[in-house]
Amino acid sequence: MKREVRSAAAPAPVGPYSQAVDAGAIYCAGQLGADPVTGKLEQGVVAQTRRALSNLDSVLGASGLSLKEVVKTTVFMVDLSEFQLMNEEYSRHFSPPYPARSTVEVRALPKGGLVEIEAVAVR
16 A cells, blocks of 8 residues: 655655655655755755755655654765765764665756755654
8 A cells, every 4th residue: 555645845746756655664756955935956065965855854744754764865966076065964864873875976867956865764
């Protein structure tokens, strides 16, 4: 059984996908560092990382969870030379035991984003 999870406090999907799906675990679609009201990207990788994690937290909140229940993330970055900046901001949003994580450099992200983060959380 699966159910869509939706939060008005995070940007609406720009395609045929859900912000998240609850299938026992919560599978969150990637979130860009975009303001949920204006849709505009924050400036710089640090601000985009902060906003992407805030957006994920809002989506998780719609299912009664938070970043505390995240067990796995995938971070997509346009430029891995900015990894340390992303990593420092990312570390402010999680505590041990940290989620398992993969970080991947990609050629481009939607809307010209610098970072996109997806997550899996469990109750």
